[in-house]
Amino acid sequence: MEPPPYELVPGRYGISLTRTGEAAVSCRVPALPATLDDDGALRAAAVLMGIDMGAGLAAGLGVLPRWSVTADAFVVFVGRCRVGPLRVDARCVRAGRRLSLAEFRAVDEGAGDAPVAWGTAGHGVLEPDFDPLLASAPVGAEHHFPRPPSNEAARSLEDQFGITSGVDEVTGGVLVRAPLDERTRNPWGIFHGGLYGLLVCDVLGAARLGAPRVLGLRFVNPVREKAAEARVVPVDGSGGGVSGGDGSGGDRFGRGAVRVVVTDAGSGRTAVLADVVVDPTRAAAD
Structure with missing residues (x-):
């Protein structure tokens, strides 16, 4: 079977x-x-x-x-x-x-x-x-769990899941995108929760911020349409909340504290909020 x-x-x-x-x-x-x-x-x-x-x-x-x-x-x-x-x-x-x-x-x-x-x-x-x-x-x-054919397994996780990195046309920052299809769905038919970690690490890497040292994930809404899109939103130096997402890191909080927001590309709804303390000494393609 x-x-x-x-x-x-x-x-x-x-x-x-x-x-x-x-x-x-x-x-x-x-x-x-x-x-x-x-x-x-x-x-x-x-x-x-x-x-x-x-x-x-x-x-x-x-x-x-x-x-x-x-x-x-x-x-x-x-x-x-x-x-x-x-x-x-x-x-x-x-x-x-x-x-x-x-x-x-x-x-x-x-x-x-x-x-x-x-x-x-x-x-x-x-x-x-x-x-x-x-x-x-x-x-x-x-x-x-079943493994992919050897020719697929030799490829990167990003290639296997169809994940791409590019420039966000709205903010000019980094955008990492994963399609919602049979490669990325969980048993509930929504975007697999374990793949949000890959998106977070990839967008931190593309923004050259480092690898996660402390990570808090909050699942807000499931991704049900089209794709999951991840963006870095710097922590606002004024204290509370977050500021716009150019992928550059915060000011008073320094480059060590950032937020990654994952949205549903189809509905536009926020799917996941990830608050991250990064280790800038580690390669973020981690």
Whole structure:
């Protein structure tokens, strides 16, 4: 039986999942040509996909027979995954009627569990119209996502997902765009939550701001039409709020604090707000 197209989204990262408890999961992300940066370490975008998958599954298992969709995430990067695979250990710490909260830690399994990232992810609780992964599987069960053909797997993640970078005709700043199609949809039929991390990292890279050090994601509306578009909006030096998006970084807050806004190209609605403290010493194509 042919797997559903949405399973190829994490499959392009080589991801596998292991159920480690009633509402606990380990997610592994291997070192692949597409997931490594120029320094040979796992890209921050690949770490974020692993977190989305691990925390998302743990949160969903905690509210069975219902399921969950990502509402927010807070990620602190404390190291880099240089050996691999990355292992994200996640567990549901609160399972409510409307909200499921997961905590996680990500480590470099091949380097003696050297720490890479930690944080939490909140999820809204919904009724699924699909069969959730590992829902009826015993503890210890594994799921390996299908991988693309070798000729595709050798290409960059951006090429595989159809992501492009260019100049925003309105602001003159950087614009990163990902189409909404079978390559980027999740089981709900909307833009896959794990891919927002790739968009954020790509737009930071294109704006030459650095790689994320601390990242707060707030999911506002799903992308349902046409494409997801990411822009950098500098933090306003006056204190609160944000200012216009030329991709140059803030003033009083310096180049270390920026906001990335992802919008639905079809409806124009804000989809995701990402508040980021960047590490300007790291290559942002990370």
